[in-house]
Amino acid sequence: MAEAVAGATGPLAVRGGGTRGLLAEGAVLETGGLSGITLYEPGALTLVAQAGTPVAQIEAALEAEGQMLAFEPMDHRGVLGSVGEPTIGGVVAANVSGPRRVAPSGACRDCLLGVRFVDGLGQVIKNGGRVMKNVTGYDLVKLQAGAYGTLGVLTEVSLRVAPKPEASVTLVLEGLSLGDAVAAMSRGLTSPYQVTGAAHFGERTLLRIEGFEGSVRYRAGQLSAMFDGARIEEDAAGLWAQVRDVSGFAGHDAVWRISTVPGRALEMVQGLDVDVMLDWGGGLIWVAARGDVAGLHGTLQQRAARLGGHATLVKTPDPALPRFQPEPAPVARLTQGIRAKFDPRGILNLGIMG
Amino acid sequence: MQMPEPNGAILAKKARIVDRLQAVLPAGAVIHDEAETRAYECDALTAYRCPPLAAVLPSTTQEVSDVLRICHEEGVSVVPRGSGTSLAGGALPTADSVILGVARMNAVLETDYDNRYIRVQTGRTNLSVTGAVEADDFFYAPDPSSQLACAIAGNIAMNSGGAHCLKYGVTTNNLLGVTLVQMDGTVVELGGAYMDAGGIDLLGVVCGSEGQLGVVTEATLRILRKPEGALPVLIGYDSNEVAGACVSDIIKAGVLPVAIEFMDAPCIRATEDFAKAGYPDCEALLIIEVEGAPCEIEEQLAKIKEIALRHNPVELREARDADEAARIWLGRKSAFGAMGNINDYMCLDGTIPVTELPYVLRRIGEMSKEYGLEVANVFHAGDGNMHPLILFNANAPGQLELCEAFGADILKLCVEVGGCLTGEHGVGIEKRDLMSHQYTPADLEAQMAVKDVFDPKWLLNPAKVFPLGASDGHRAAALAAE
Ligand SMILES: Cc1cc2nc3c(=O)[nH]c(=O)nc-3n(C[C@H](O)[C@H](O)[C@H](O)COP(=O)(O)OP(=O)(O)OC[C@H]3O[C@@H](n4cnc5c(N)ncnc54)[C@H](O)[C@@H]3O)c2cc1C
Numbered sequence: 001m002a003e004a005v006a007g008a009t010g011p012l013a014v015r016g017g018g019t020r021g022l023l024a025e026g027a028v029l030e031t032g033g034l035s036g037i038t039l040y041e042p043g044a045l046t047l048v049a050q051a052g053t054p055v056a057q058i059e060a061a062l063e064a065e066g067q068m069l070a071f072e073p074m075d076h077r078g079v080l081g082s083v084g085e086p087t088i089g090g091v092v093a094a095n096v097s098g099p100r101r102v103a104p105s106g107a108c109r110d111c112l113l114g115v116r117f118v119d120g121l122g123q124v125i126k127n128g129g130r131v132m133k134n135v136t137g138y139d140l141v142k143l144q145a146g147a148y149g150t151l152g153v154l155t156e157v158s159l160r161v162a163p164k165p166e167a168s169v170t171l172v173l174e175g176l177s178l179g180d181a182v183a184a185m186s187r188g189l190t191s192p193y194q195v196t197g198a199a200h201f202g203e204r205t206l207l208r209i210e211g212f213e214g215s216v217r218y219r220a221g222q223l224s225a226m227f228d229g230a231r232i233e234e235d236a237a238g239l240w241a242q243v244r245d246v247s248g249f250a251g252h253d254a255v256w257r258i259s260t261v262p263g264r265a266l267e268m269v270q271g272l273d274v275d276v277m278l279d280w281g282g283g284l285i286w287v288a289a290r291g292d293v294a295g296l297h298g299t300l301q302q303r304a305a306r307l308g309g310h311a312t313l314v315k316t317p318d319p320a321l322p323r324f325q326p327e328p329a330p331v332a333r334l335t336q337g338i339r340a341k342f343d344p345r346g347i348l349n350l351g352i353m354g
Numbered sequence: 355m356q357m358p359e360p361n362g363a364i365l366a367k368k369a370r371i372v373d374r375l376q377a378v379l380p381a382g383a384v385i386h387d388e389a390e391t392r393a394y395e396c397d398a399l400t401a402y403r404c405p406p407l408a409a410v411l412p413s414t415t416q417e418v419s420d421v422l423r424i425c426h427e428e429g430v431s432v433v434p435r436g437s438g439t440s441l442a443g444g445a446l447p448t449a450d451s452v453i454l455g456v457a458r459m460n461a462v463l464e465t466d467y468d469n470r471y472i473r474v475q476t477g478r479t480n481l482s483v484t485g486a487v488e489a490d491d492f493f494y495a496p497d498p499s500s501q502l503a504c505a506i507a508g509n510i511a512m513n514s515g516g517a518h519c520l521k522y523g524v525t526t527n528n529l530l531g532v533t534l535v536q537m538d539g540t541v542v543e544l545g546g547a548y549m550d551a552g553g554i555d556l557l558g559v560v561c562g563s564e565g566q567l568g569v570v571t572e573a574t575l576r577i578l579r580k581p582e583g584a585l586p587v588l589i590g591y592d593s594n595e596v597a598g599a600c601v602s603d604i605i606k607a608g609v610l611p612v613a614i615e616f617m618d619a620p621c622i623r624a625t626e627d628f629a630k631a632g633y634p635d636c637e638a639l640l641i642i643e644v645e646g647a648p649c650e651i652e653e654q655l656a657k658i659k660e661i662a663l664r665h666n667p668v669e670l671r672e673a674r675d676a677d678e679a680a681r682i683w684l685g686r687k688s689a690f691g692a693m694g695n696i697n698d699y700m701c702l703d704g705t706i707p708v709t710e711l712p713y714v715l716r717r718i719g720e721m722s723k724e725y726g727l728e729v730a731n732v733f734h735a736g737d738g739n740m741h742p743l744i745l746f747n748a749n750a751p752g753q754l755e756l757c758e759a760f761g762a763d764i765l766k767l768c769v770e771v772g773g774c775l776t777g778e779h780g781v782g783i784e785k786r787d788l789m790s791h792q793y794t795p796a797d798l799e800a801q802m803a804v805k806d807v808f809d810p811k812w813l814l815n816p817a818k819v820f821p822l823g824a825s826d827g828h829r830a831a832a833l834a835a836e
Contacts, residue, residue, distance in 0.1 A: 043602035044708040045739070066608070078405030101520050101549055104495065104578070105523035109550075109558060125800045126793070131705040132737035133524060133777035135513045135562050136785070136792055137819065138801040142526065143560025151554065163608030186468045192491075212608075212657070215650040222647075254613050262545045283469075283549045327553050330542045335553055337807035342800070353553070 001155055002233065004029055006122025012148040016090035019075070019082045021315065024149065024349040031089050034155055037061055039130070046130050047161050051089025051154040058088055062161055070162035071108045072098030072240075078247040078257060081313055089154045095146030097243040099197040099208070101280050102189060106196075109145035111160045117144060117152035120343030130158040143338070149349040151342040155287045165210035169220045170197070170236035173205040173227055181205040182282040186262060187226060189258045190279045192337060193219040198281040199243040206239060243279055252288035253317040256300055259284055260309030268303050272296065287311075292323060301325050324353050355402055355783055357817050358829075360449040364430055371428055371452070375410055378420035383458075385409040394435065398500075399443040401754060405634070406447035407434065413458045415533055415541060415571040423539030425452055429836060430538070431816045434565035436477065436505030437699035441701055442782025444512060444564050448816055454569060456507045461623055462486045463572065465790045467551045471530055471547045473574045480514075483575065493576045495522035498778070501692070510570050513562030515778035517613040520736035521645075524778065526561040533572035534560060537809045546572050559804055564780050565815040569769035580643035582611065586682045587655055589662045590636040590669035594618060597638035598711035601735045604642070605708065609657050614736035615641040615686050618715065621693075621730035621743070622685070628692030631685030634669040638736065641686055669682065689732045690743075692718035697728075697745040699759050704768030708738045717767055718742055725760040727753075738776035740768065766791050781819045789821055798824050804817055810835070 005012065011026025017163060030287070031052035039048040042065040049058055055073060060166030062068050074098040088097075092115070095105040106110065127140035144151060175183055181200035188195045188207040209219045224230040234240070242248060249255050250277065260268055262282030269276050269287060277286040289296055297313060304311040310325035311326030327335060340346070357794055364371075372386045385391055386408040392574050396403040396690045407430070412418045425432050431451035439446050447453050447682040459475035466472070472494070474483055480501040483494040497516035498504055504514070506734030510532065515524040522528070544560060547552035551558075591597040601614055617625070617639045633639060640662075655672065662670055671678035694701045706714050715731060727820060733741040742764055746757040765775045765785065770793050775785045789798060802820055805812065805828070810826075812832040 041707065041709055043606045045605060046707065075405045075617055091448075095550070095555070095760070096551070104521065105527045107550065109555060109626035110527045114580060119800065123796045123800075126797050127800070129772065129774050129778070129792075131707055131739075131773045133519065133705045133734075134774045135514055135778055135780050136776050137789060137798070138804055139513070139526065139559050139562045140800060141805070142555045143563075143804070145555060145558070147554045148551075163610070166608065189470065190492075192577050192582050194581075203539055212650075214653040215646060218649050222400060239503045241766075259548045259550050259552065261466075261469050261471075263466075280549055308546045309548045310442070325552055330536075330540050331544065331553065331556065334542065334556055334807060338554065338556075338804060341807060352662050 001035065001153060002122045002124050004350070005118045005120065005153060008347055011350050014153050014349055016087035017054070017084040019077050019084045019086045019176070020090055020094060021076065021080045021082055022352050024352050025291070026347070029153065031087060031153065035108065038156065042067060045161050046158065048130055048156065048158040049088050049221060050156050051087065055086045055088055055090050055091060058146065059280070066164050066183045067156050067161045068164045069159065070099050070100055070108060071111050072244050073108065075245050078245050079250050081250065085225070088157055092145055092157050093149045095152055098188065099199060099240055099279055102198055103196040109142055110276060112141050112157060113144050113160055114158035115141050115144045115154055116156040117154045119152045120345055120348050125152065132160060136265065146171065148352045150353050151340055152348070167213045167216040168208060168210040169216055170233045170239065171207040171220065171223055171227070172231045172233050173229065176205050178276065181278065182262055182265050184227065185281040188223060189225065193223045197240060197281045201243065201248060201277040205242070208238065208240065230342055243277070246277065246286050248277060249275065249288035252315070253290045254288065254293040254313065256287040256311050256317035257314050258287060258300065258304055258311040260304060260307055264309070265309040269308055272299065293317065297321050322354055356822060357448060358486040364407065364450040367428070371430055374424045374428070375408065375421060376480065378424065379410060379412060379417055381812070383413070394447060397438040397440040397443060397445040399441055399782070402443050402446050402451055402783060405455045406451050409453035409455060411455050411458050413481070415535060418454065418535045418569050418571050419541055421454060422535055422537055426538045426811065426813065427574060429811070429813070431621040431813045433815050434507065434511065434569045435477065436508030436773065437503045439500045439504045440508060440512065440780065440782060442776070442780045444780050444782035444818060445836055446783055446804040450551055451816065458654055459571060466547070467492060470577055471574050472577050473572060474506060476510065477505050477677050480504050480506060487577050491580045493580050494575055494577055496525045496529055500782050501795060506573055506575070507570055510561050510573060511565045512778070512780040515739065517615060517734060520614060520734065521610055521612045522670050526558060528576045528609055529557065529561055530576055531574040531575060532557060532560060532570045534568040534570050535589065536568045537811060545574065546782065547735050554794050564782065564819050566805055566819060567814065582647045584643055584645045585651050585655070585673050586641050586643040586679050587658060587673070588669070588671040588682045589640045589642065589667045590634040591638045591665065592636055592668050592713040594638045595712035597640055600640065600662055601711065602708055603661045604658055605736065607657060607661060611642045611644050611736065613625060613641070613643045614734070616731070616733055617689065617734035618684065618727060618731040621689055621732045624696055624730060625689050625692040628695050629685050630687040634683050638666045640683055667759065684734070687801050693730060693743050693745065698748040699743045699745050700745070700761055702742045702761050702764055703739060703773055703777050703779045704765045704773055705737070705739045706768050706773035707714045708735070710771040710773070711738070714740070714767060718764055721760060721763055725756060727757060727760055738773065744775065762788055783818055786819060787821050795824065802828050
């Protein structure tokens with residue numbers, strides 16, 4: 001891999017499974033050759049894998065030990081209509097974090113303990129490691145999570161994994177408006193009952209509770225008592241997969257992912273002719289639309305800038321639209337500076353993050 | 355510890371620098387009298403001291419920006435400081451630097467329970483962040499043992515942890531946004547009150563950057579609803595190996611305690627003499643705390659007990675009420691005090707994979723004999739963050755150096771078994787020269803590249819984190835660009 005990057009004479013497009021619809025300009029550099037779990041210690045809750053390892057292979061290995069990736073990475077294939085096998089490198093490069101983000105340390109970046117990557121000059125660089133606590137030097141691990149390969153080609157990642165909960169139930173509230181749903185989710189998330197998922201789609205608002213059997217029963221009871229007409233759904237895995245994968249928006253032309261303060265969710269989408277799904281208690285808004293969306297794209301990014309947060313175009317009918325929210329000038333200067341350091345020739349994944 | 359020669363040109367223009375700083379700060383906010391600057395000569399790593407050129411205590415982000423702009427123009431180094439409790443010498447001044455203390459910036463700016471965040475000025479102490487929301491049953495999770503004194507500023511700079519991190523994560527997992535002032539005075543907002551900062555994760559690299567990328571003046575922190583209750587259980591074993599295996603089994607079984615603390619025999623005995631907590635006289639003690647409603651606590655404790663009993667403990671003591679819980683914690687909480695009572699000590703904080711605990715403890719025991727210095731171990735076992743305390747006599751010639759050499763060997767051992775030099779205290783000056791044991795020159799270059807971008811003149815918190823030999827080129831280039 002290092003040689004391939006060092007020897008490159010033009011732009012490189014890093015490709016893991018190719019399922020996230022983000023192939024850059026240039027010669028395709030596949031990570032598939034770097035595959036396999038290099039270390040898995042269930043007793044230490046750590047797993048190290050090469051970047052091209054299929055997510056499915058990692059999940060199967062974890063499943064065999066009753067463990068999981070706590071950050072529930074989204075599978076983009078449904079909503080994007082893409083094919084291929086998602087890789088762990090792709091998950092990390094895009095910091096793909098699912099519904100459990102509302103729980104402590106629930107993002108992909110929070111579970112990422114270490115990385116090895118090849119920078120734009122072909123040098124192999126390591127940062128972090130495989131232990132839970134590590135403040136040795138600057139945290140380039142965080143910098144790589146969500147850099148979409150613009151700061152280097154990931155070759156190996158080390159992850160904190162989690163035990164699978166013994167039990168999981170979901171409280172379902174029917175027929176709430178968007179505003180009432182945010183308020184209900186906020187009540188759930190500010191209760192002492194450790195909600196590990198808070199989403200709203202269609203007519204349903206979902207609050208998930210996980211843990212040991214007895215504890216889950218107790219908390220589900222307490223939480224239901226806080227709401228009128230709450231129903232307890234015993235097996236909601238399918239619903240949560242829909243939330244995670246945003247599969248309900250497979251038929252739309254454009255899908256945005258907006259990160260904001262939950263209390264601003266309503267303002268973010270008010271008056272727009274769009275379909276909306278909320279995750280993270282309203283802190284993550286999925287917006288979907290059909291047809292020509294250029295105007296809508298501008299509106300959403302303006303609102304995000306004004307209300308606090310950012311809007312990213314995940315599925316686009318028009319490749320010319322900039323996917324990522326423009327950053328304020330001083331932040332953009334830092335970002336450009338970092339990119340120029342890690343990729344001085346300006347060849348890695350051009351055009352994805354602008 | 356080698357530090358760069360103070361810059362004579364800076365020392366010579368002290369009066370002018372002080373004048374310029376006084377012009378932008380309120381009366382009393384610039385300390386330059388030699389007797390008074392001594393108050394800032396060290397942090398909690400007291401073996402190293404050096405009074406700064408001056409110290410400033412701004413009250414607003416604007417004042418911080420003014421100070422930095424002036425220092426940038428004058429080519430003066432700046433050492434940011436919170437409460438000065440760093441154990442790594444992170445806030446140690448150089449003779450030609452200005453200390454920028456944020457202690458006066460301690461206001462709560464906004465509290466939002468519905469959206470679960472609080473925004474504070476970073477001079478606020480860790481405990482008083484929880485203090486601000488506690489009456490409403492909320493808390494800020496990261497809880498360094500120094501939480502009464504240490505500031506959020508230092509917590510962010512060091513990415514500090516605490517006993518409850520096993521469940522709630524460390525500072526970086528609970529930090530949503532910061533206001534950062536760059537060395538040239540530019541004010542940048544990174545992240546916000548939402549759950550993921552956009553673009554590349556600059557917030558993530560600022561957290562843990564030890565005051566070398568900018569001065570953090572405000573922070574948005576995640577707050578959580580308090581659990582209904584918590585109870586500890588104390589388990590004693592006659593060997594470190596068995597205690598280590600028990601920890602690993604508990605974690606594997608899916609129990610997620612808020613804390614798993616470990617004490618070894620020397621530590622148990624010292625604290626017992628000091629605090630009389632009534633601990634059993636055994637080789638290894640675990641204190642495991644779980645949270646929830648009474649029925650939930652009972653359920654988790656039952657699982658823990660079942661696992662613990664499989665390993666034949668010499669003692670298993672439950673707390674039936676708050677009083678008994680406090681007794682279980684008493685010894686652990688007075689461990690550092692107990693050590694300080696019998697001797698000078700150096701506190702390390704390397705992290706290792708949990709599975710390596712027994713081996714590493716055995717090796718530390720062997721090395722302790724070789725060096726002729728006693729070691730007591732008390733640490734966060736759930737996440738492998740060790741705290742070996744090496745006992746020495748600071749007044750005996752050569753003992754500090756011997757202790758440092760022993761410490762370095764322990765940290766190298768941590769790296770060898772797949773761990774790292776520091777889990778929560780930071781590199782500072784203390785571990786600066788060991789960095790090349792964990793990282794290759796290219797690894798270090800990549801980190802220093804980030805500093806080049808944020809602080810091209812290399813003026814912020816000089817001579818820390820990176821071995822001087824490794825950073826030479828960067829510092830020379832910065833000077834040449836002047
Ligand atoms: C008895 C004791 C127990 C401790 N227990 C723990 C523990 O359990 N867990 C743990 O993690 N640590 C612990 N520590 C270490 C220490 O308390 C932490 O590192 C703490 O975060 C330091 O905070 P401070 O405000 O005192 O920072 P300082 O010591 O003032 O500074 C620490 C670092 O932060 C930088 N800095 C300060 N302010 C700013 C700012 N505004 N912007 C940018 N950089 C800044 C400084 O330059 C320095 O590098 C302990 C220390 C003691 C003395």
